[in-house]
Amino acid sequence: MAEHSHAHPDNPLKYYIGVFTLLLVMTGLTVFVAKYDLEHIWPPLNIIVAMTIAVIKATAVVMIFMHVRWSSRLTQLIVVSGIFWLIIMLAFTVSDYYTRGGWPTTLGQ
Amino acid sequence: MAEHATHVEGLAHHFVSMEQQKEAGMVGMWIFLLTEIMFFGGLFLAYTIYRTTYPEGFLFGSHLLNVKLGGTNTVVLIVSSLTMAMAVYYSQKGDRKKLLAFLALTLILGLAFLGIKYVEYSTKIHDGLFPAAATWNPPSEGEHAIPVEKQQAVHVFLWIYFLMTGLHAVHMIVGAGILITLIIMAQRGKFTKNYNSPVEISGLYWHFVDIVWIFLFPLLYLTGYHFTPGGH
Amino acid sequence: MATEVMETTESRVNYLNNGTTVKSWLLTLDHKRIGLLYLFSISFFFAIGGIYATLIRLELITPQGDLLTPEMYNRVFTMHGVIMIFFFLIPSIPAVLGNFLLPLMLGAKDVAFPKLNLLSWYIFIIGGCLMLYTMLSGGIDTGWTFYPPYSSIYSNSQVTIAGVSIFITGFSSILTGLNFMVTIHTMRAPGLTWFRLPLFVWAHYATSLIQVLGTPVIAITVLALAFERTLKIGIFDPKLGGDPVLFQHMFWFYSHPAVYIMILPSMGVISELIANMTRKRIFGYNFVAFSSLAIAVFGFLVWGHHMFTTSQSMYTGMVFSLISYAVAIPSAIKTFNWTATIYKGSVSFDTPMIYALAFLGLFTIGGMTGLFLAALGLDVHLHDTYFVVAHFHYVMVGSAVIGYLGGIHYWWPKITGRMYSEFLGRISAVIIFIGFNLTFLPQFVLGQLGMPRRYHAYVPEFQVLHILSSAGASILAVGFTLPVIYLAWSIKYGEKVGPNPWMASGLEWQTSSPPPTENFTYQPVVTHEPYEFENVEEIKQARQAELQRA
The missing domain is CATH 1.20.5 (Single alpha-helices involved in coiled-coils or other helix-helix interfaces)
Structure with missing residues (x-):
């Protein structure tokens, strides 16, 4: 009755470390970008960049840490x-x- | 499925099999997270509307927040998410020692987050920036002065800040409580290779709380990071 | 009441006589007992809401406000709305019949999370006690919609406690919905595929979806309102920079779909009643099933039609208006398919079927008048008049409550193992139908003539219609009281019934009445399509032979 879940990888630790690194880099990036006033170029640009980075981070957590990729x-x-x-x-x-x-x-x- | 299951350790009477019980737990947690998305969603909606109403006030208000502390907390939560994921991994492997170690580490990081949050809150309240009528006393002179005409908009930003991060902090406190329960259960040897869904389900909750912060950090702390009051 | 049941039912162990102490009821994890706990709790709140309704109708008999002061009247209609909506209608069918029947219909031993199920009843009781406290300490006068800034700044009534009460009760609703969704997903008996599920289950799945997705938003909204009121924060108060229209958006994002929390389970009940009382497979099963989901999804896209007279953008208003019309499509699919099911069926006119037929007529009127209100221009004229009051009572009482009563009668022999007096059942169903129409049909006319809602005094020209309405309400009161009496009577004196008194299809009729604690003494396996009746062909042939002879 239940949909069969996709097989979990044998060793997910490398994925975890990968996501962890990605999260740290992305956090640095979003702080770095936020220092610059991109609103001179296009008013909503700052928020668009910040939200894009946040969505990428959230997707990584959902997919790997929360196993949705294999769910x-x-x-x-x-x-x-x-x-x-x-x-x-x-x-x-x-x-x-x-x-x-x-x-x-x-x-x- | 059709055959009657004999009694299995950790299997509640109304389930037919461990798989069914585990699936029910997982689906239940995900649906709970669905409600959490909508719960925080209402506040994200309020944020969106008020930010478009008071763009200047949000720059000004955001500038009042401490990016260093907020950034540190972001990193703390990211590390705690990793340790939680590791705890889930070792619970599935049946490694009790490592499970306990990573659960404890996650708990410590969660408490560190709350500690830093406490420092931030008390500074804001001390500066007269808690937006309740009784405590709202923003400085209108000096280094951190808020011009009188901007005070109402800053007030709006700050209640959004306190409500969103406050609700997030409540979730962190609940998460810490869950972790303590898990640690006690793990210490008593409740979790085995075959029975570990409480750890996995709690992990989902912990990661969700992390995701909320992933959005709160740029929306609240970084919005005014490039902004210099009086400048432009 | 519980002990009476024990004495008279068979000595066989069932869920009613398995444990007789108060503790065995208050700490029960059995979904059937929890369903009964809800039955008593919401009946209590229905009675309180009914008392408030009586006060409203008494006040409105005369044009002058002579029975209640204006302030009292505000409190009375607000408490009527709040109690009936949050403490009766929203939990009514899901928490009572849904709790009792869902695991039975799925062939499961219980819901997925029995402890959570009991917890949600306790949460409901805590919320209910807070609401009773609110009531005893003066009530609230904001209208059930709690619009700020009146509710947050100006009102002198117990808005904060009422808000907290609704916040808490909301979690009861969320947890019930969560429990049902997981149960339907993971606890179905072998062979019970999605398209073999009774339509009652489909309707409850759609309802649970709304409870899970909508309720958190009202929770955060009333929480914010409570903060605004206690801390004097400018969340929605325009004087402090807040936006009251945002409150209305957030409020209606839940509260419009909440209407579907009330009506969808009722539609599920009606599907069961009509299929089983006409002994026919429901016409267009898939359409009826999917229309429940469609209503749940569309229901989330129309909330702005409550805000046509606010500062809401006209362009957005047009979109909301168009989608509101679209909700009529799945609703009409259901109504037409039910009607088509009755056609050429072997219709019985037992009490549940009378309720089902009443539902068909009343829901059609309630639904169609909803379309009037979804029209941007016409709504400006009808907004906040008795036309709106009549419309939503046709949906909430004429459809939701009628469906609830129909369901209670239909499953009563399953719940108690006894049959009520069929004669009294039919009589009271007819009394309710007549009383209801007499109460609310005049209100359509009143609203159209310009009688505003929430007024305790009015111009003398409206008095005749108001008297008709109040007279209808007194008939309705008789109609609602009768079932309480004869149903209670049947618990002790009713005729004992076997597992399947209606010769109905569905797993719940395969186990004994009342069912054992574990629901089934064996693991049910489903090999049939839904609503397959064994002797349909015989009946058909007999009928054709009769026609040929004629």
Whole structure:
């Protein structure tokens, strides 16, 4: 009845060390980039860079430390649906705030 | 599946097999983490809305935070995630000594995180930056002055900071409690090669709390890192 | 009440006579007993909510506000809403019937986490006690929606404690949903594939999904509200830089899907009732199953239709309006498929079927009037009027409560091993149907004429309609009281029944009534498709022969 999980690697320690290194490097990188005012180039650039790095870090933790890479389809589906629902909540609410201001005035007359 | 299982150590009566019990535990934890995503999600939503409402205030407020302490805590949590993963690995190998060592290490790192957080909080409260009406007394003169017209926006940033990191810290405290329980159980030899899902399930929780911090650190601490008050 | 059951049921050990002490009930890990604990707790809250409803209807008999002061009236309608929604409707079918039936329907010995199941009942009780404390210390006057800044700054009532109570109760709901999802995923009997599951289970899966994904958001929202109120932080208060519309977004992100927490389990009950009472395989099983999931998913995309009259962007409003219309599609699929199932079935008119038929009519009215309110322009006219009140009562009482009562009657012989008086059952079902319509149909007219909700005084022109409504409410009260009496009576004096009094399909009918603690004395194996009835062909042939003779 359960989906068979993909086989765990015999020795996951090398993956763990790899992810650990990646996390440290990425933390350094995000601190380094944050020192520079990229908002002069494009206002949201700072936050985009920071969030991209954070997403990469989170993905690495989820996939390797939390074994999702080797987990059942069901587990993977739960992870994806969590992200999906979070995006629904953020996207719809933000869409409200970004499109306020009513109709173009020409239509109002 | 159809045959009746004879009594197995650690198998609850209503499950048919160890595999079923383990799967139920894992799925249950993942669904719990799903609720946690939405729980923190509400605050991330508030962050998003208020950041777009008060971009300047968020730069200013973020600048008040101590990146060194926040960064140290980030590293502490990353290391603790590694030690937790190792603990899970050795529980599956049935190596009780190493399991205990890594659980203890994880606990120490978790407590270190909370200690640093305590230092940060007390400094902020001492500076009059805790955004409750009774304690809110931001300096309007001197080195760390916050201009009066920015104070409301900074107030908004700071309650988001305290609420998000506070909720995260509560999760860390719960995590520490779980680790202590695991250590006691491991010491009593409850975990074997065949029965270790409590360790694995707790590991998932610990990593989740780490992931929340991975997002909190840049959103709260680094947003105003390039910003110099009065500059530009 | 428990001891009475013990004396009269057979000497055979079942879940009711297996342990008779109070402790054996309060510390039980048996999902069936926990279901009964919930049954008593929510019936208690239903009675309290009903008292508040009575006060509302009494006040509204006359145009002048002469029974209650305006402040009292605010508290009364708020407490009515809060108690009925958070302490009756949301736990109603999942926590009572779901707890009792889900493992039976899956052929499992219990839910996946029995201790968690008991814990969630205790959490519910703690939350409930806090709500009772709120009630006794004056109640709250914000409306069940808790909109700030009124709730956080200006209201003098017990908003903080009520918020904490809802925060706590929310975890009960989350844990029940979590338990059900894991149980459905991992505890199905051999051969019980997803498409052999009873539709009741599908509906509960969809419900659990909403409980798990939505409830945490309201938890964090009321927590933030409580912080704002106690610490005077500007989370939602515009005076301190907060944004009250953000509260509404976060509140409705849960509270709209919460409507589906109330209605989806009821739809699951109705699917069981209609298939088994017409002895026909449900028409379009897959469509009915997937429409539950579709409702759960769509339900999360429409919350903005509660905010058409706020500063919400009109463009976003259009999107929310369109998706709200889309929810009608899976709802209509269900309604049409139920109707198609009845067609040419061998319909029995026993009490559960009368409830099912009432559901079909009332849900159609409730659902269709929802479409009026989803229309951007029309909603501006109807917003916060009695039209809205009538609409959601058609869905929450006319559909959710009717489904709950239908389910209670249908599974009553399974729960107690006894049959209630069929005559009284039918009578009270009809009384409820008549009383309900008399109460709420006039309210559609009132709202359309401009009677605002939450007012304790009104212009004299509306009095006739209000009197009709109050008269209906008193009939409804009789209808709700009758089942309490004859169901309680049946526990001691009802006719004993065998495992399957309705000749229904489904695993829960294969075990004895009441079931043993372990549910099944053997490991059930499923080899049949759902809703396969043994003698359907015979009945059909007999009927055709009859037609030919005619």
